[in-house]
Amino acid sequence: MAEPQPPTIHEGATDDIETTTKPASAEDRKAAAALSNLDSSSAAENDTAQVDKAAATNALNSVSEKKAPVEAPAKSKVKVDAADVALLVDQLELTKARATELLKQHDGDAVKTIKAFLQPAF
Amino acid sequence: MPQILSTKEANLFRQVIRDYEEKRYRAGLKAAEQILKRNPKHGDTMSMKALIMNAQGKTEEAFNLAKEALKVDFKSHICWHVYGILYRTNKNFEEAIKAYKFALKLEPESQQIQRDLAILQVQTRDYEGYVQSRFAMLKARPQLRQNWTALAIAYHLEGNLQEAERILTTYEKSVSAAPARTDFENSEALLYKNSIIAEQGETERALEHLEQECKKCLDRLAVMELRARYLAELGRKEEAATAYRALIDRNPDHPDYYKRLVEVLGLTAEDEAAQKAIFDEYSTKYPRSDAARRLPLDFLTGNEFRSAAKAYLALMFNKGVPSTFANLKHLYFDSYKKDTLPSLAEEYLQELKDSNTQASSDSSKGEGAALFFLAQHYNYYMSRDLSKALEYVEKAIELDPKSVDFQMTKARIFKHQGDIAKAAKAMDQARLLDTKDRYINTKAAKYQLRNNENEKALNTLGLFTRAETVGGPLGDLIDMQAMWFLTEDGEAWQRRGNVALALKRYHTVFNIFDIWQEDQFDFHSFSLRKGQIRAYMDMIRWEDKLREHPFYFRAALDAVNLYLSMYDKPEGANRANGTKGDNANGEDAAEKKKAAKKAKKEAQKAEREAAERAAKQNPNKAQKDKEEDVKKKDDDPNGVKLAETKDPLGDAMKFLEPLLQFSPKNIEGQIAGFEVYIRRKKYVLAAKCLKAAQALDQDYPKVQEQSATMRKMIGDVIESLPPKVQEVLKAELA
Numbered sequence: 001m002a003e004p005q006p007p008t009i010h011e012g013a014t015d016d017i018e019t020t021t022k023p024a025s026a027e028d029r030k031a032a033a034a035l036s037n038l039d040s041s042s043a044a045e046n047d048t049a050q051v052d053k054a055a056a057t058n059a060l061n062s063v064s065e066k067k068a069p070v071e072a073p074a075k076s077k078v079k080v081d082a083a084d085v086a087l088l089v090d091q092l093e094l095t096k097a098r099a100t101e102l103l104k105q106h107d108g109d110a111v112k113t114i115k116a117f118l119q120p121a122f
Numbered sequence: 123m124p125q126i127l128s129t130k131e132a133n134l135f136r137q138v139i140r141d142y143e144e145k146r147y148r149a150g151l152k153a154a155e156q157i158l159k160r161n162p163k164h165g166d167t168m169s170m171k172a173l174i175m176n177a178q179g180k181t182e183e184a185f186n187l188a189k190e191a192l193k194v195d196f197k198s199h200i201c202w203h204v205y206g207i208l209y210r211t212n213k214n215f216e217e218a219i220k221a222y223k224f225a226l227k228l229e230p231e232s233q234q235i236q237r238d239l240a241i242l243q244v245q246t247r248d249y250e251g252y253v254q255s256r257f258a259m260l261k262a263r264p265q266l267r268q269n270w271t272a273l274a275i276a277y278h279l280e281g282n283l284q285e286a287e288r289i290l291t292t293y294e295k296s297v298s299a300a301p302a303r304t305d306f307e308n309s310e311a312l313l314y315k316n317s318i319i320a321e322q323g324e325t326e327r328a329l330e331h332l333e334q335e336c337k338k339c340l341d342r343l344a345v346m347e348l349r350a351r352y353l354a355e356l357g358r359k360e361e362a363a364t365a366y367r368a369l370i371d372r373n374p375d376h377p378d379y380y381k382r383l384v385e386v387l388g389l390t391a392e393d394e395a396a397q398k399a400i401f402d403e404y405s406t407k408y409p410r411s412d413a414a415r416r417l418p419l420d421f422l423t424g425n426e427f428r429s430a431a432k433a434y435l436a437l438m439f440n441k442g443v444p445s446t447f448a449n450l451k452h453l454y455f456d457s458y459k460k461d462t463l464p465s466l467a468e469e470y471l472q473e474l475k476d477s478n479t480q481a482s483s484d485s486s487k488g489e490g491a492a493l494f495f496l497a498q499h500y501n502y503y504m505s506r507d508l509s510k511a512l513e514y515v516e517k518a519i520e521l522d523p524k525s526v527d528f529q530m531t532k533a534r535i536f537k538h539q540g541d542i543a544k545a546a547k548a549m550d551q552a553r554l555l556d557t558k559d560r561y562i563n564t565k566a567a568k569y570q571l572r573n574n575e576n577e578k579a580l581n582t583l584g585l586f587t588r589a590e591t592v593g594g595p596l597g598d599l600i601d602m603q604a605m606w607f608l609t610e611d612g613e614a615w616q617r618r619g620n621v622a623l624a625l626k627r628y629h630t631v632f633n634i635f636d637i638w639q640e641d642q643f644d645f646h647s648f649s650l651r652k653g654q655i656r657a658y659m660d661m662i663r664w665e666d667k668l669r670e671h672p673f674y675f676r677a678a679l680d681a682v683n684l685y686l687s688m689y690d691k692p693e694g695a696n697r698a699n700g701t702k703g704d705n706a707n708g709e710d711a712a713e714k715k716k717a718a719k720k721a722k723k724e725a726q727k728a729e730r731e732a733a734e735r736a737a738k739q740n741p742n743k744a745q746k747d748k749e750e751d752v753k754k755k756d757d758d759p760n761g762v763k764l765a766e767t768k769d770p771l772g773d774a775m776k777f778l779e780p781l782l783q784f785s786p787k788n789i790e791g792q793i794a795g796f797e798v799y800i801r802r803k804k805y806v807l808a809a810k811c812l813k814a815a816q817a818l819d820q821d822y823p824k825v826q827e828q829s830a831t832m833r834k835m836i837g838d839v840i841e842s843l844p845p846k847v848q849e850v851l852k853a854e855l856a
Contacts, residue, residue, distance in 0.1 A: 084846075091806045091847055114806060114850045120814040122786055 078103075084110040092117055125161045138170045142177070150174045165195025169204035176208055184208055199229035206238070215246045233262065240272075241646045247666075249280040267293060268650045271311055274318075275655060279662065283322045290315045307653030309340040314655045316348065325355045343372070344656075354386050362386040374404055374411035394422055398430075412449075419453060427459060432466050439470055439495070442487030444527050447498040454504045464499045467492045493518035494528060501535050511535045526555050526562050533569060546573040553582070560586055571610040574618050583607065603634045605673045609680065616684055624684060626761025631677035632777065635669055670784035675791065678777040682794045685774035688767070689801060771802050782811070789818045789825070796828050800835060806847060808832065809855060829855075 080103045087110060088099035106112040127135060134153050141150030154171040157164060168191035176184035188208055191201045206221030222239040229235060240255035256273040263269055270293035277286035290311065301308040312335050320328040329352040332345065339345050350365035366383040369376070380401065389397050398418050405414035415434055422430050438446040453459040470492050493514050500511035512535050518528045529552030536545035546569040553559075553566035563586055570579035584595035591598040599607050612627030642665055649658035668674075758764065767773050778798055781791045792815040799808035812832055815825045836855060840848055 087844055087846060091804065091844070093804065093807065110846045111849055114847065115854065118806065118810050118813055118850070118854055120786070120810075120817045122814075122817075 078108050080104060080108045081110075084108070084113075088113065125164045127157065127161060127164065131157050131160065135167060135170070138167065138174075142170060142174050145177070147174050147178055163194045165191040165198050166200045168194070169198070169201045173204050173207060176211060181208075181212060197228060199225040199232060199235065202228065203232075203235050203238070210238075210242060215242055218242055219246070219248075219251075231262075233259070236262070237647065241643065244276070244279070244646050244662075245643060247279075249276065252276045253280055267307060267311070268653070271314070271653075271655055272650055274314075275650075275659070278318060278659070283318055287315060287318050287322075290318070303338055304340070306340060309336075309338075310653045310655055312336050313339055313341060313344055313348075314659075317656065317659075320348070320352070325352050328352055329356065346372070350382065354382060359386045359388065370404060374408040375413045377413050377417055380404075380413060380417055391421060394426060397421060398426070416449060419450070419459075423458070428462055428466070431459075431463060432469070435463070435466050435492075435495075436470060439467075439488060439491040442491045444491075444494070446491065447495050447502075451502055451504075454502070460505055464496060464505070467495050467499070490518055490521050490525070490528075493521065494531065497528075497531050497535070501531065501538060506538070508535055508539055524555055526552050526559060529555060530562060530565060537569070537572070542569075542573045546570050546575065550582070557585070568606070568610055571607075571614045574614045576611055576614050576618075579611070579614075600630060603637075605631050605634060605677070608634075609673065609677045612677065613680060616680070621684065621688065622761035622765035624761070625681065625764040626758070628677045628681035628684070628777070629761070629764060631673065632681070635671075635674055638668055639665060667784055669780040675781060675785050675788060678781045679790055679794055681777045682774045682781070682798060685767075685770040685777075686794070686797050686801070688765075688770040692770075771798055774798050786814060787818060789815050789822055792818065793822075793824050793828065796832075800831065803839075805836065805839070805843065805851060809851060813854070 080100055084103055085096060085099045088094055088103065089096055092099070092114070094102070102113050102117065103110065106116060134157055138150050138153045138157070141147070141153060151171065151174050154167050154174065157167045158171070161167070168187055172184040172187040172191065175187065185208055188201070188205050191198075192205060195201050202221050202225035206218045206225060209215070209218035209221060219239065219242050222235055222242065225235045226232065226239060236255060236259055240252060240259065243249075243252040243255055253273070253276040256269070256276040260269040260273050270289055274286040274289040277283070277289060316328055316332050316336055319331055329349065332348055332352065336345050346365065346369055350362055350369060353359075353362035353365055363383060363386045366379050366386065369379045370383065373379070384397055384400065387396075387400070389400075401414050401418045404411060408414060415437070418430055419427065419434060435446070443449075450463060453463070471489060474489055474492075497511050497515035497518060499505055500507045500514065512532070515528060515532045515535060519525070519532065522528065530549065533545045533548035533552055536542075536548055539545075546566075549562075549566045549569040553562045556562060563582060567579040567582040570582060580595050583599060587595040587598035587602075591601060593600070608627045608631050612624045612631075615621075615627065616624035642661070645658060645661060649655060649661075669678075764773075775798070778791075778795055781788075782795050785791050792811045795811035796808050796815065799805075799811060809832065812825070812828055815822065816829070819825065832855060836851055840851065843851070
């Protein structure tokens, strides 16, 4: 049964929240307080929490299964010349990462890349 | 080893945290120092002290202290967390994320750190990281619905719609008790899920889901609109028509419903009569609906148009609706309609005269309204005849000398005649007819700015700004983000040769957009807590293209052009006048300098006075304000430092990049881009702008000029470029 807490314990309880929620706005603190109330509300809700936990692990498992093979097909195998990257960074004012990406999209061919870059994007 | 605090000091430390959270910075600082006196090497306290100092605006000291704290207590998650917060408040998000991650490694259980990290990840659009963080948060508290929704949002943003839907479904299945009917969060979540299904292109399933699950959703309108849309998309025309009719019954003034209804009924432009019948049905059913009467004017032609327009105009004139012209001017693209409308207005006047009825007591109705319409007609750019416009407006004014609308139109006619000074004066007279009307006040100030009367305009606007704002009317206009004012004011200063203030205004507009971007921060958690996720998704997508806004475009283009003219004439920053750089206006440099100085002095004086006023009003608050205002103080209020730039082209880039990225289809932006890049000798980028401009409008005069410039430039420098660039430019610009 959910007993009302004795008044002596009150101070300590707030302190508990304080120590776990370091620097937060007053509003966040209220939210945190509301959340912890939610936890301790009733037995029925604890039940749903159990169900949810099981569901969460289910969801977790199925997601982690298909996480890996999203990217990295043939494209990353394209060889990119560092001089070409430097050229693009200088001439097109791109970041290094973006320049490399663009070069890869065009088989590492700088001329092709610049040509494609020149075309209006609409 | 970190020092261990005694019980008393541990309590004191909690007090520090509380003081910080409740913004009692001085008390917090005092308590922190008390702890540090005994434990000078207590890292957590040092960090908290740094955090408070940062909040007080002492950024540099705060950083130094936080670094110290990390040195003494490398393994404290508080120290790392604070370090991250410092980076975050100084907008170095990358470093902040690193610090948070480290803090989280030390304290994997901390909800607070995890949440701060997640928010930063979505803010920086690191969706992959956001998914991970949200997953961790869900694992920690799976009983909270918002954690499930948040993970779905994360997947949605990442582009993984199926996973997003699955997460939502998983949660729904795990709930045993049916949610209450008034559960807003549930209602929104259902509709959100529906939108995800629709976004996957599965309209059939979306309709099914909508009809089964969302029947009881609280946003009834959204449900009805979605249902009608799905039915239409699925080609179930009869049902769709019924759905749209239900929507019209709800709101008979929503043009879109009519348009869709006509579409699903399969009526084409030729079926004028059939279309008209639908609108007639509703105009009888809802006599107060404007849409049902006005929309047929869009598609009707010939005599049908004439009689419908006649009836509509008579109704509007009799009522005295001031927006009649504004509601109809889009029809002017049809030359028959453009000619018919004014002749109908004339007819109306003639009939009025013939019937010789008593002039109505309200002169904005009947004759006045018709005259007003005709004045606006001849003032409009597609049907302009300014002497006629003036004639009509004078007649209208004669009828009612106190009408703000009539006076305002007169001022506008003067503007179109090119007499800006006269226009500004006339607009101010209109303002005096109703000094409590904010609209006309704003209009008058704008005309004053067009007439380069910055100070006068500010005084005009000052009648409506909050008196107690520090910095006077200008301070309030900046706080209220009155961008139209900042842009117009900047342009006026630029025309007056005050580069510094012009730049200052443009930069202020730029910063306002930054603020809008930052404002998202609060919503990443707020919207979830409130369950308003559909609106949240809209906001995120809107933020992603924030700077395509015309307000940004205009101020940024002004800034770029101003920087260009500064670059072209470096010797006298104060001589760069106007976007064209060398359209000499009479005043000479010295005089302008003097004017700028004077303006500066006046601004300072106004500021002082405002501060004094504020102090007088609230003597107790003054002291406290002063303390907090240290942070807010602008160290370059008049843009002098901006104008002293050594690298105007570099500064222009800040404005130019978003311009090209978000408004690529605006030819003015591409032209400005070309000018900047060619001066910076970035020929490929210049060519890109040129090609875009050519694609937009081959015949635009400036485009031809620029392509000639480009060819000549390339001819001169091509040998000095890297061979690969040479090859491309030769091929592309041949």
